[in-house]
Amino acid sequence: MAIGHVNGIGRAPEWHRAATPMNLRPVPAVSQPLDAGALVRSARAVIATEAIAIRELEPRVDAAFVAACSIILACSGRVVVSGMGKSGHIARKIAATLASTGTPAFFVHPGEASHGDLGMITGPDVVLALSNSGETEELLTILPLIKRQGNALIAMTGRPDSSLARQADLHLDVSVSSEACPLGLAPTASTTAALVMGDALAVALLEARGFTAEDFALSHPAGSLGRRLLLRIEDVMHRGAGVPVVGAEASLMEALLEMGRKGLGMTAIVDAQQQLLGVFTDGDLRRALDDPGVDPRQARVRDLMTRHPKTIGPERLAAEAAQMMETHKIHALLVTDADGRLAGALNIHDLLRARVV
Numbered sequence: 128m129a130i131g132h133v134n135g136i137g138r139a140p141e142w143h144r145a146a147t148p149m150n151l152r153p154v155p156a157v158s159q160p161l162d163a164g165a166l167v168r169s170a171r172a173v174i175a176t177e178a179i180a181i182r183e184l185e186p187r188v189d190a191a192f193v194a195a196c197s198i199i200l201a202c203s204g205r206v207v208v209s210g211m212g213k214s215g216h217i218a219r220k221i222a223a224t225l226a227s228t229g230t231p232a233f234f235v236h237p238g239e240a241s242h243g244d245l246g247m248i249t250g251p252d253v254v255l256a257l258s259n260s261g262e263t264e265e266l267l268t269i270l271p272l273i274k275r276q277g278n279a280l281i282a283m284t285g286r287p288d289s290s291l292a293r294q295a296d297l298h299l300d301v302s303v304s305s306e307a308c309p310l311g312l313a314p315t316a317s318t319t320a321a322l323v324m325g326d327a328l329a330v331a332l333l334e335a336r337g338f339t340a341e342d343f344a345l346s347h348p349a350g351s352l353g354r355r356l357l358l359r360i361e362d363v364m365h366r367g368a369g370v371p372v373v374g375a376e377a378s379l380m381e382a383l384l385e386m387g388r389k390g391l392g393m394t395a396i397v398d399a400q401q402q403l404l405g406v407f408t409d410g411d412l413r414r415a416l417d418d419p420g421v422d423p424r425q426a427r428v429r430d431l432m433t434r435h436p437k438t439i440g441p442e443r444l445a446a447e448a449a450q451m452m453e454t455h456k457i458h459a460l461l462v463t464d465a466d467g468r469l470a471g472a473l474n475i476h477d478l479l480r481a482r483v484v
Contacts (some may be wrong), residue, residue, distance in 0.1 A: 204251030221325030261289020364471035406430035
């Protein structure tokens, strides 16, 4: 008996009909084995079509593009990005990219704009409107109000002769030769072209502003990049009583006891003014025990320590400490101030806990 037939009658079972919304058509079943070659050819054709669409954008980065950048750079407000449907999804992403790269921006839904959200757009703002056809009704409805308010309007469309393009102060042409969809219906290459043009705007503005990696991290403090670019040594180092330290006249046994208490695998050796003289590590201990000329009961740590150890300042980035440890094959660092006095200590575990590495 075929699945979905009841008593041989071609009728779906009650449970199936009850669970299927009446306004949804069933998904056609695949009646033949999948043709892997056809799937690959189809996917590659899409990629090739969209690659052509992107290449066609290059000559359109012209005086209009420069003028658009100039308007946005001179803007004392924000960039308000708007679009409907698939263009709306691209508009949201462009707004997010602008905002995270130094250009204050947000998305406004054009349909909601005509029902009150237009109040989110203030006089100093620049409006960036996306529509492949350039005839999106919801955008055209709010254009007179935007123009009356005096907002600069930049349009990004696939039709330079469209209503939106003609009414804009500047038009960025993102037209494509063809969509990647074989039916020529689903926005595919056109949305890719708009997205790439938006990225081009964002990056050009980023560079024009001198936007740095640290600036980027300030708007991404919770991410791994934020931690690497914002977290400093002073934020993760041990300080005060948590720093392993002994004087130069300390015995080897005293140094070992201090290392055991503080658990960093090392101890600093300082003079009376807290000037760093050296460091004694697990490696120094192994070398001392391998030396037949060293009596562990009589040895002084000043004779066994490593002089001129690697150090780092408290104001340096924690990521720099990780890089130093990797470069020099060490697992801990002493922190000194500008005058060479001991200020703190940290090891690789501190960096791991801070998720810097």
